[in-house]
Amino acid sequence: MKRQSGFGLPEMLMVVVVIGILAALGAPAMQDFIANQRLKSTSSDLFTSILRARSEAIKRNKDVSISPSTNWNTGWSIPSPNAGEPALAIFVTRPSITVAGPAAGVTFTAAGRVKGDANPQFSLTASTGKASCIRIDLGGRPNVQPTSC
Structure with a gap:
């Protein structure tokens, strides 16, 4: 009788144990990676929303604002400057x-400038403690910094 070659049960169990150990070691790093990617994605969404609100204000020659849903943690929207029209964009926070941002939101004038005399800023923080800050100058240009405000 010829003996068959292959893997036996002890070898297969050893492979499963090694894979389990490697997965247990990599899980915390993966959670940090996911939280940091969520922070980057939310920061990017907010940045592009600010740019879109500014460009819509210039294009429509009207004041356009970006405002929180109930609060900034739940999301934000760019309402249409024309009454009765649907919102230009709606975003949900991850x-x-x-x-955290200005409670009343940010309004851009037809010239693309920020309405008011204060520089608005948004602070974004991940559960890992990593933070990002978006500041808008009075000219309406947003700037992202990878630090807390």
Whole structure:
């Protein structure tokens, strides 16, 4: 009788144990990676929303604002400057991300400048403690910094 070659049960169990150990070691790093990617994505969404609100104000020659849903942690929207029209954009904040910004939102004039005399800023923080800050100058140009405000 010829003996068959292949893997036996002890070898297969050893492979499963090694894979389990490697997965257990990599899980915390993966959670940090996911939280940091959520922070980057939310920061990018907010940045592009600010740019879109500014460009819509210039294009429509009207004041356009970006305002929080109930608060910035739940999301934000760019309402249409024309009454009765649907919102230009609506965004939802990703889980485990905290967003803080001006309570009344930010309004851009027809010239693309920020309405008011203060520089608005948004603070974004991930559950891992990593933070990002978006500041808008009075000229209406946003700037992202990878640090807290």
